[in-house]
Amino acid sequence: MARLLDVKEYKVYYQTLKGQIRAVDGVNFFVNADEVFGVAGESGCGKSTLGNSLIYLKAPMRYAGGNVILDGMEISRLPDEIMKKMRFEKISIIPQFAMDAMSPTKKIKNIVVDLVREHDKKMSEKDIIDLAIKRFKMVGLSENVMNMYSIELSGGMKQRVVMVISTLLNPRLLIADEITSALDVSSQKFSVEMLDEFKEKKFVSSVIFITHDISVLYQIADRIMIMYAGHVVEIGNTEDIVSKPLHPYTKLLISSLPKMGVQFSQNRLTGIPGYPPNLLNPPTGCRFYDRCPLRIDPQKCKNEIPPLVEYMPGRYIACWAYTKGNDKNG
Amino acid sequence: MKKYLTRKIIIYLITFFIAASLDWAIPRLMPGNPVSLIVSRFAQASSGSASQASLVTKQMFDYFMQAFQLNIPWWEQYALFWRNIFTGNLGISMYLYPEPVINIILSAVPYDILFLLPSILLSFWVGNRIGAWAARSKKADNILLPTFYILTSVPYFWLGILLVWIFGTLLRVLPMSGAFSYSMTPSFTFAFIFDYLKHWILPFLSLFIVSLGGWAIGMRNMIIYELESNYSRYMGSLGASQRLIRKYSYRNAILPQVTGLALQLGTIVAGAITTEIVFSYPGIGYILFEGIMNKDYPLIQGCFLFIIVGVLLANFVIDILYMFIDPRVRIAYTEG
Incomplete structure (x- = not known):
């Protein structure tokens, strides 16, 4: 299967007065063409930073190392003038803040036309509007939306408008950042179905679906990557990750989800005790060490960062418990 | 649109009423009497015996008090002030007497x-x-x-x-x-x-x-x-x-x-x-x-009214x- 995106040892830090916050600290993964790649983890694990930095690395975010190869082209350190062309045409994003992603004083029509014109000066205003209206109808919005301001739309409508705008130029890779988080359950379902339809109609090829909600990923993702404190802990097929989690963090994460048919009174929901480490000054070893119930080799776990290894075909894990007997990686 | 305008107009009318009332009150709260000022200026200019001067001064004082309607109770002055606003009469200036205030402002x-x-x-x-x-x-x-x-x-x-x-x-x-x-x-x-x-x-x-x-x-x-x-x-x-x-x-x-x-x-x-x-x-x-x-008073009121x-x-x-x-x-x- 062809790889659309290949990310190697990628690091993005936040520059603050106190020092560097290592939000994304050496992640390795790839996204195949025509797949939905889920990224999950708790708040502050670096998943949104990762998504945003891939498309628009803006201060206080700072590139700190590694490679990002999109469609065979290294894009992590491109000059802004060239990267500008890539955005929206090759790689696009539905931001976490879709609720205020549009200027309140401009009509949707003007926003759409202005944004597309930045990339395609030859396309006439009418063609742009016609295209947008066609897509709006697909997500159940009437063409009147074009003449409205974002403030006149409901939350679910804004989400759909942003979804249409972001995919208007048929980007190869779409980063969907927490697109279901601000919505009610029925709108969540609708958004996910729309994303599926857009993929089927080839408006987008692959999707990086960032969320903290594994149950949503279970419905849509082909593969899932679990992040913890700026590191990748596990990557695998959705079915494997959910039914047979291997990494102690993934295990705890999956087991903390509510199960169908189990009553609250019978089985209290449990969280993972403890807190994620401070990324301003992260621990030298495994970042999950403090909360880990396993600690297979306490000395090694505490002092050495476990590498991400292919434990089984297509199954990647970063944990000292799964590197034994795998000397070429360990 | 209509709702917005009606609301704004009502707010502006209330503001105008309060501001204009203050405009009437503030000059009157200043210490001193404007007529005394005019009379004293005349007194300095005229010559003659002291008793004669004081009689003339008294008559002039009464005359100007009457002319500027300052000898009537304050509520009547206030009512008169509003009547004058609606008839477009801003009064006569005391300092540039007998020039009407409206001409000076225009x-x-x-x-x-x-x-x-x-x-x-x-x-x-x-x-x-x-x-x-x-x-x-x-x-x-x-x-x-x-x-x-x-x-x-x-x-x-x-x-x-x-x-x-x-x-x-x-x-x-x-x-x-x-x-x-x-x-x-x-x-x-x-x-x-x-x-x-x-x-x-x-x-x-x-x-x-x-x-x-x-x-x-x-x-x-x-x-x-x-x-x-x-x-x-x-x-x-x-x-x-x-x-x-x-x-x-x-x-x-x-x-x-x-x-x-x-x-x-x-x-x-x-x-x-x-x-x-x-x-x-x-x-x-x-x-x-x-x-x-x-x-x-009339000139101050007129200017402030204009600014308001x-x-x-x-x-x-x-x-x-x-x-x-x-x-x-x-x-x-x-x-x-």
């Missing part, structure tokens, strides 16, 4: 409009432009921001005096006071207009320069805030140029500035008083100052303008 208004309007609007426009420029250039910002802060903290009259000193005393290129030379009579001749402009430039500059700093600082801060907003980031993520993002942020940043303009119009009128005094420029501010110095109406009208125009420039205001009042 002769001053053209100077005010030609001097205030260009300086307010031009400084608003230029200030916003420079501020927006400072917001996007770190280098320019390092020089411009301190300059703006100095400009905006400078008192109008101080800058006025400084300009008079430089251009009037040191360089001797521009006249120091008045709206035109004493040898001229107002007319539409080239010579007069040139002379007028020469007198106009310094008061204009002093107001223009001082207001400029405030607008620029406001705009700079607003643009920086807007450039950090989510819609700017989204546009950047979709590959929009800085030029387009700045265009969008300017559109949003100008809105609070327009509100500021409405508020500033009121204080600008007060600021113009000091400027006009420095340059002896015959606008409303200068006349008001003369009126206050001479306790000229001016400020309210300017605010009203901007409220209407807001309907067109901010869709949020328009939508809030057109729906439901």
